[in-house]
Amino acid sequence: MTTDQRARSISVHLVLIAYSLLAVGPILLVVMNSFKVRSAIFGSPLALPDASTFSLVGYEKVFRSSHILTYYSNSLIVTLVSMALVLLFGAMAAWALTEYRFRGSTALALFLSIGIMVPIRLGSVAILNMMRSAGLNDTLTALILVYVAQGLPMSIFILSEFIQQIPKDLRDAARCDGVPETRIFFEVVAPLLRPAIATVAVFTIVPIWNDLWFPLILTSSDSTHTVTLGVQQFLGQYITDWNSVLAALSMAILPVVVIYVILSRQLIAGLTSGAVK
Amino acid sequence: MANLRIEQLNKRYGATTVLNNVNLSIEDGEFVVLVGPSGCGKSTLLRMIAGLDGASGGDIHIAGKLVNALAPAERGIAMVFQSYALYPHMNVRKNMTFGLKFTGVPPTERERRVAEAARMLRLEELLERYPRDLSGGQRQRVAIGRAIVREPAVFLFDEPLSNLDAALRVSTRVEIANLHRLLKSTIVYVTHDQVEAMTLADRIVVMNKGRIEQVGKPLDLYYEPANLFVAGFIGSPAMNFFEAEVEGIEGGRARVAGTAFRNLDIPAGSLKVGDALTVGVRPEHLVRGEAGFFAAEGVVELVERLGEASFAYLRRVDGRMFVAEVRGRQTPAPGEAATLVAASPDVHVFDASGLRVAT
Numbered sequence: 273m274t275t276d277q278r279a280r281s282i283s284v285h286l287v288l289i290a291y292s293l294l295a296v297g298p299i300l301l302v303v304m305n306s307f308k309v310r311s312a313i314f315g316s317p318l319a320l321p322d323a324s325t326f327s328l329v330g331y332e333k334v335f336r337s338s339h340i341l342t343y344y345s346n347s348l349i350v351t352l353v354s355m356a357l358v359l360l361f362g363a364m365a366a367w368a369l370t371e372y373r374f375r376g377s378t379a380l381a382l383f384l385s386i387g388i389m390v391p392i393r394l395g396s397v398a399i400l401n402m403m404r405s406a407g408l409n410d411t412l413t414a415l416i417l418v419y420v421a422q423g424l425p426m427s428i429f430i431l432s433e434f435i436q437q438i439p440k441d442l443r444d445a446a447r448c449d450g451v452p453e454t455r456i457f458f459e460v461v462a463p464l465l466r467p468a469i470a471t472v473a474v475f476t477i478v479p480i481w482n483d484l485w486f487p488l489i490l491t492s493s494d495s496t497h498t499v500t501l502g503v504q505q506f507l508g509q510y511i512t513d514w515n516s517v518l519a520a521l522s523m524a525i526l527p528v529v530v531i532y533v534i535l536s537r538q539l540i541a542g543l544t545s546g547a548v549k
Numbered sequence: 550m551a552n553l554r555i556e557q558l559n560k561r562y563g564a565t566t567v568l569n570n571v572n573l574s575i576e577d578g579e580f581v582v583l584v585g586p587s588g589c590g591k592s593t594l595l596r597m598i599a600g601l602d603g604a605s606g607g608d609i610h611i612a613g614k615l616v617n618a619l620a621p622a623e624r625g626i627a628m629v630f631q632s633y634a635l636y637p638h639m640n641v642r643k644n645m646t647f648g649l650k651f652t653g654v655p656p657t658e659r660e661r662r663v664a665e666a667a668r669m670l671r672l673e674e675l676l677e678r679y680p681r682d683l684s685g686g687q688r689q690r691v692a693i694g695r696a697i698v699r700e701p702a703v704f705l706f707d708e709p710l711s712n713l714d715a716a717l718r719v720s721t722r723v724e725i726a727n728l729h730r731l732l733k734s735t736i737v738y739v740t741h742d743q744v745e746a747m748t749l750a751d752r753i754v755v756m757n758k759g760r761i762e763q764v765g766k767p768l769d770l771y772y773e774p775a776n777l778f779v780a781g782f783i784g785s786p787a788m789n790f791f792e793a794e795v796e797g798i799e800g801g802r803a804r805v806a807g808t809a810f811r812n813l814d815i816p817a818g819s820l821k822v823g824d825a826l827t828v829g830v831r832p833e834h835l836v837r838g839e840a841g842f843f844a845a846e847g848v849v850e851l852v853e854r855l856g857e858a859s860f861a862y863l864r865r866v867d868g869r870m871f872v873a874e875v876r877g878r879q880t881p882a883p884g885e886a887a888t889l890v891a892a893s894p895d896v897h898v899f900d901a902s903g904l905r906v907a908t
Contacts, residue, residue: 441634444601449648449699450622459647463638 299525306330306518313514330519339494340520343502348527350412350498351480354419358476359469361420362427367457369428370435371443381432387425392418393485400489414490415498419483423476430475434468435461470538474531481528499524551612551625551702551735552577553598558607560593560759567593569759571607575752580729580736584746585756585782591739592707594756598737599628599705612702622652627696628705631712633688635680635695642676645695652699662698669731670694670724686717693728706738710745722748743783747771755779772894777903780829786860788897789835789871791845793826805898809865810845815898815908826906827899832860834895835873837881841890847871849881863887 304320305313312325319325334340369381392399399418408414438461446456462469487501503524506516553575560568568590575581583591596602598609600621609616616624635644642663649659667673670690680688689709696704709725710718726749729736740746746753747767755762755770755778762782763775774780780788793807803820805813807828820826830843838844847863850870859880861873873889881887898906 439632439634441630441632442636444596444599444621445628445630445634445695446636446648447601448599448621448626448628449695450620450652451648452651455651460636 302518303522303525306515306522310515313518327515330513330515330517331523333513333516334519334523337516339497340499340502340523342495343497343499344523346412346496347481347498347500347524350415350419351477351527354416354423354480355473355476357416357420358423358427359472362424362472363431363462363465363469364457365424366428366431366435367461370432384425384428387421388429392422396485396489399486403490409490410492410496412491412496415486415496418486418490419480423480427472427476430472431465431468434465438464467538470535474535477531478528481524553703553735553737554608554610555594555598556608556610558594558597558609559605560590560597560602561605567759568597571759571761573754573761573764575735575737578733578735580738580749580751581754582738582740582746582750582752583754583756584740584743585762587741589756590759591741591754591756595628595705595707595737595739598624598703599626600624601628622648625702626705627699627701627703628707629689629692629696629709631708633680633692633712635688635691637680640677640679641672641683641691641694644680644691645698648695649698659698662700663694666694666697669697669728685713686721689713689721690724693725697728697732702735704732704734704736706736708740709738710740711742718745725749743785747783753783755782757782773905774829774897775905777827777829777899780897780899784831784833786832786872788829788831791828791830791865791871792867793828793898795820795822795824795826798822808867809847809869809871810843813843813896813898815906818907820900820906825901827903829897829899830891830895832872833858833874834891835889836891837875837887838890839888842893843891843896844888845871845890846886846888849883849885849887851883852880854880861887863889 301317305317307321307327307330308325309327309329312319312321316325321327365384369377369384403409403414403417408417442460442464443456446460451460482500483498484500484504487496487498488504491497491501499520503517503520506513506520553573555571555573558568558571559566571590571594573581583594585591593602597604598611600616600619600623604617611624611626621628636647639647645663645666646659649662654662663676664673667676670693672687672690672694675683675687675691680691683691689712692709706725710721713721722745725738729749738745738749750767752764753767753770754764757778763770763779765773765775770779770783774783774788777790781790791807791809793805793810793813795803796806796812797804798817798820801817802814803817805815805826805828810828813828828843830845835845845865847865849861850864851862852875853860853862857876859875861875861881862870863873865871873887875881893908896908898908900906
């Protein structure tokens with residue numbers, strides 16, 4: 273490696289390290305401070321918890337005084353069910369739109385791609401009215417329906433690209449073998465889409481898990497609150513229970529990290545496989 | 550095992566005609582090779598027989614049954630693809646049995662067929678491996694195995710050897726020929742390689758621009774090409790062509806003259822004075838001599854030595870080139886003038902529309 277290359281590599285890494293600190297810093301800060309007493313959170317927010325400042329009071333309060341486990345399971349149910357539906361319907365729609373030419377298929381593809389460009393929040397009022405008149409107000413079903421609608425366009429878009437990369441001969445071979453179309457999809461195409469599905473799964477899960485807006489307008493009782501909304505009850509107009517807020521937020525981060533770690537190897541394969549070939 | 554009948558088959562994409570009124574009849578157990586330049590419609594024809602592409606018009610009968618409306622699996626065919634098209638996430642055994650699950654073959658029967666095919670194709674050791682762990686030749690054998698276990702009436706091969714290297718291509722070619730001898734099944738085989746066509750086929754179908762130019766036994770196509778296209782397509786290096794004209798007709802014989810060769814004398818038939826003709830002679834039929842039925846002069850420009858023969862490229866009087874095969878160690882030197890002659894059965898004459906004229 274020449275000095276020139278080395279200098280370039282160092283500067284690139286400096287930029288990357290700076291960006292990583294910027295991205296990870298606030299999260300570290302939240303997790304770190306969730307283990308401290310209230311005075312230490314304000315006194316020395318950047319210090320690690322030590323013997324004198326260490327405290328689990330935030331976690332205790334969260335478990336004792338709120339329905340955190342309900343929120344947690346609500347978040348999990350909503351996220352996982354939405355993800356499963358987005359992946360299933362997304363892959364099926366992508367398959368149909370790329371594999372079969374039918375009347376209106378182009379129009380349908382175009383209609384779905386509009387969903388990528390128009391944020392679903394623009395329809396909040398209409399969605400609220402719709403859910404209310406459908407009697408789905410204050411239910412997890414309402415959230416799941418909204419999130420499926422939110423996640424589908426992007427997943428169809430990404431999965432279509434990947435399906436086009438699967439050699440056409442494979443489908444033809446399966447057809448000659450007498451494999452029914454649904455089984456071609458589930459047993460030949462879907463297994464080959466695994467990296468793409470992991471990518472779409474992460475892209476789908478993160479915004480749903482972190483969403484505050486739709487739980488806020490669509491759910492009203494404790495039994496349907498999600499984690500992100502549940503945290504809000506510790507943020508008061510006059511006084512904020514920072515111990516509890518930070519503890520609850522730390523716990524909210526955890527599942528996303530775990531899912532990401534599980535899917536990351538597939539994810540990287542999915543992100544790069546399109547680029548190389 | 551079955552015969553195959555294709556009647557008036559047409560295929561159009563928008564304004565372009567891919568197949569134009571194709572008629573073909575294939576006997577039970579026959580090995581038929583479709584050959585032609587790329588874009589001639591041979592692969593489309595194969596895919597239409599398989600049922601992967603629909604027809605714009607015409608009928609396909611397999612084993613006496615009209616199959617136009619049947620799905621690929623219901624036609625009793627099995628296809629081997631150029632890209633092998635093995636399922637990457639299934640091992641060899643699963644690749645072969647996957648399709649059988651859906652066509653109502655009981656598990657014990659599936660196992661028997663896989664064992665049989667594996668033995669025939671020497672795949673026993675590879676049954677638990679995945680396609681990514683196999684070499685090109687092995688993948689091709691698995692693809693053929695997957696076709697065999699279906700016990701189809703007709704095998705369809707779409708350029709199965711073109712992804713293999715030269716040595717493997719020759720050995721796999723021999724294997725396919727052996728397989729046909731063993732299975733005695735009907736095979737339709739698409740290739741652009743005339744050597745594959747000549748060596749494998751019972752009959753060759755030469756296609757060009759969506760039409761069948763000629764159907765015949767390999768040597769019939771070689772010795773009696775029906776038209777200019779077939780004459781130029783079969784044989785390597787390609788046949789030499791010389792422009793000619795009917796100069797005179799006397800006593801039922803026509804005198805054919807051209808700038809680059811000495812006058813020919815052929816039966817007049819329906820020829821008229823002034824008709825434009827093309828005279829064709831294969832490089833391997835030209836020998837050095839002084840006089841013969843056909844004789845052309847040229848100056849040697851280049852000699853290619855292959856070992857068993859050499860090809861001499863000669864500049865004709867009219868400035869164009871022609872090729873002659875030279876046997877033995879004595880090859881002409883560049884710059885040497887030579888006269889090459891050919892006997893009457895080896896000289897082909899075609900009329901202005903490209904059709905063969907009796908000589």
